[in-house]
Amino acid sequence: MSLETVSTNRAFGGTQGVYKHASKATGTEMTFAVYVPDHAEGAKLPVLFYLSGLTCTHANVMEKGEYRAACAEHGVIFVCPDTSPRGDDVPDDEGYDFGKGAGFYVNATQEPWATHFQMRDYVENELPALIAANFPVDIERQGITGHSMGGHGALTISLRNPGRYKSTSAFAPIVSPLNCPWGEKALTGYIGADKAAWRAYDACALIADGARLPDLLVDQGTSDNFLEEQLKTHLLDEAVAAADMPATIRMQEGYDHSYYFISTFMADHVAWHAERLNA
């Protein structure tokens, strides 16, 4: 599991790096970003994974997410994977919401996607091991967050792996792929028409089926163009209420789906994770 350093930049008293490696899970080269605050020699820091939304690479949040000040303050390593396999031999779709840039954090079972679109395996297993082997992280202290499709990824990965993530949050997540057009298209395409199989990739269904988190933070803008048709935050409200699961789901007046929204609440999320990761 060797890494190639693409770039490093000094930032906020730490190092913002970009790295690439040959991924076993996806069978492609994968690129990701890691921010490491300066720390005492030999120290191991907690790590927060951020899963990006549709159309994004590792670079969007790295450039616009404004996480470094808070990560430096709290001593948290911040990891930003890509949203899909890339490369000329990776199949794609004409839409922005399927194929490259839209891996949906699933293990595809349908052709031609199954060969490379194994983003669940990549983010759940390969990447954390790679991070643990190559960066000064205490892998017992992992948190996970994400935006939109990446919020869906964060919620479902954490719900499927009880106890692995000490903290879970999301920005404007897709809360139920079973109940929105983005989810219908992606899950039909990647894992087929049998909706029983979709439940492992649906935060609301996972909660209804018994999965629990000790705590959860979600921010959602009220002026988000995707709220009504795709994100449907109210379904998560209903799911956690029915399950009596602790969750803080905040509707943020006037905010949209952009990085202007994400960056506004990023420091809050990093602090929230740090409190749990450093507990």
Next chain:
Amino acid sequence: MSLETVSTNRAFGGTQGVYKHASKATGTEMTFAVYVPDHAEGAKLPVLFYLSGLTCTHANVMEKGEYRAACAEHGVIFVCPDTSPRGDDVPDDEGYDFGKGAGFYVNATQEPWATHFQMRDYVENELPALIAANFPVDIERQGITGHSMGGHGALTISLRNPGRYKSTSAFAPIVSPLNCPWGEKALTGYIGADKAAWRAYDACALIADGARLPDLLVDQGTSDNFLEEQLKTHLLDEAVAAADMPATIRMQEGYDHSYYFISTFMADHVAWHAERLNA
């Protein structure tokens, strides 16, 4: 002086807007960004102008500059103009360091540049009047900053207009166009070979010729690839020392020329300006 709103996004308890207008100074449409923190009805806020560097538009700092948290905290309006006129009828150069994206904040006198490349007039006169007429600013409380070519712009505009700017700072500025390849190319092209005319566009020459600022903050990364050949911070050190002009010029270990550097020190600069603008 009517404005057209291109976009607005809620961010950090304020509004990040992008606007365009027909500029008299440049004879083109000009686009700029303004961040306005929420404020009491009828309040007038201080304003900080940020001049960008080579190749940038208004968007680079808007996306990567991380100024909104500090501006919201201190109640400062932040204005980001473009770096040159744009459009099909605007002449350009093959290099990234001349023509479009490289106006150098001068009034060009040489053809074919003179018609549109009047960025000094635009930034010194037209834009502040436009901002004063359309945003809740107290135009008596203006500060100015910028990066690289924009740091040059901020320093020279402030030095040429004593008393107008209550605060002046720069990130990795070109301190002496008379003494670097970027300056040689741009000033020869825009205003001709007579170097006497260049002194109005050279911070070190302006100081040597008697211009003074009450105070100045400059940050410069020690790992900046352009430091030795183009930026030459030591010339500014020498100029302010010879003039006995107060200035805080900080060499920042390991930082480069990128927005990772700028964003790291942005909150410091905004706070420094706010202290003087709110005094």
